[in-house]
Amino acid sequence: MRKKPPPSPAPAPAARAAARAVPEWLNSPLWSASTPSAAPDPYGADLSPPPPPPPKPPPPPSYEQAVGSSRRVEEEEDEEEAGGGAALRAHLLADFKLALSKKLVNMGELRRLACLGVPDGGAGVRPLVWKLLLGYLPTERAFWPHELEKKRSQYSAYKDEFLLNPSEKIRRFEELKLLRKKELNTDNIGLLPRSKVTNEEHPLSFGKSSLWNQYFQESEILEQIDRDVKRTHPEMPFFSAKTNQESLRRILIIFSKLNPTIRYVQGMNEVLAPLFYVFKNDPDPSNSASAEADTFFCFVELLSGFKDNYCKHLDNSEVGIRSTLSKLSQLLKRHDEELWRHMEITTKVYPQYYAFRWITLLLTMEFSFNVCIHIWDAILGDPEGPPDTLLRICCAMLILVRRRLLAGDFTANIQLLQHYPSTNIDHLLHIANRLRGSVAS
């Protein structure tokens, strides 16, 4: 990426400046979020001689070429009228449809297309693409109906098992055992018959195995889920609809019961929202009707890569959120040491102040909803997998505003990063792409 000049005994100003210099392509005004200012770069990148061209990282050639070529085409067309852009989108949509119509979907091809982003007007395409990328649907088309059927009925079983309150559960249990042969609906007048309560199965019980006790202990989590669901994207009418809120609630409750180690963590509702939105708005009515079941499994799949970030006990371990944040730090250091030094050492803006939300919420709160869905196309589509891709995008977000960060102090930088400015997403994803290579551990 960037070669350091050989250390000299008495570092001359030029050499020192060269050590802090930044690769040519990073300084191009095309990548900067803010308008290029008239003032010269205070860190002397303009003054030092350009460092030797960095060796390119070795990506799979076909991928890089394909992305590179598309990008170049898009850049040229940026100057032309919007008509050119529309043609490109239509072409991309056709490519998607072609890839999806094959009997055996080529995942490599699909991932390549996904990283370009599903174009607008692809409402029917995106749910299918995401389901394939998350491994919910197998690659052989022929197996789709069977798989969907299996998964959706499994979700129904989960609903029955986890969503009943103790009254209903006990009633079902008794009905199953036909205990109440003696019809309660008797018109007999007289003292009502009493039956013994077994296993401490009464509402005030503190017994470990009591359904009631478990119910009341979980009620706190249920309340938290309830509150968060009601607060999800209040500006969007889609999420104010009671039925949709109920669906989100059910998915989160079942997830929390199936995953006792992480239960429910605030913010999972935000990660769930785009998935559900995309699947529910599938133009195919049968898919839309089963959106809840599909979303559940895709949510599980998506979170599986990030699970360790949510587990409190793993916070300080090698796999928890702190370690992820330090990976981000290392990534920044590898690709832009100057910025890293300024952030971590000079202004002490550590990743936990801004990147915590970026990572645990998968960037859903940093960009507008539609932009976020576009970024998720890339996160889900990238062959490196969502966790690594997310880190690269976070790093790219920092690099994109490097000029402002370098000029800012602690307060200004925190302000900037916690309210990330809207940017050109294609540029952002392009930079993230250029940071490819193994994520430093």
Add this chain to the structure above:
Amino acid sequence: MVLVLALGDLHVPHRASDLPAKFKSMLVPGKIQHIICTGNLCIKEVHDYLKSLCPDLHITRGEYDEDARYPETKTLTIGQFKLGLCHGHQVVPWGDLDSLAMLQRQLDVDILVTGHTHQFKAYKHEGGVVINPGSATGAYSSVTYDVNPSFVLMDIDGLRVVVYVYELIDGEVKVDKIDFKKTATMHA
């Protein structure tokens, strides 16, 4: 699934000092949605304690209650059921099921909860069900000294009620349950 606690005739401090410890340990806030109390608490402290268990508290006046503002009878609707509440000393003969049935028809309720006799009873007649939660402290009644502390917790779920009866017998809490369903004929 609505949990309703029915209790009464505590007679604190005149005849008993407090609820039995085993009952108190079970009654924690946050589980119960409504409390209906037949009366004879008798002092404000008991009222405050019940209020701490659940904010939705309904009380009717017993003959020894110090707060004269409680009503003689009360009706409320919980889910599909109409409940009526009355202390029961007004209904003579005390504890007579036919007379209570008359009161029930007057109040036009599915379930009538009364006390005064300090004896648990759950009785069904054409007009509905009468439940007497007994005395929660085991205080002696006008009729007998032999009283086991008891109270009732109703789980109202749609058209079905499961009544859990908690009694303190020989120092141990015994729980029984009674099931009944509301039918169309129960209410003329």
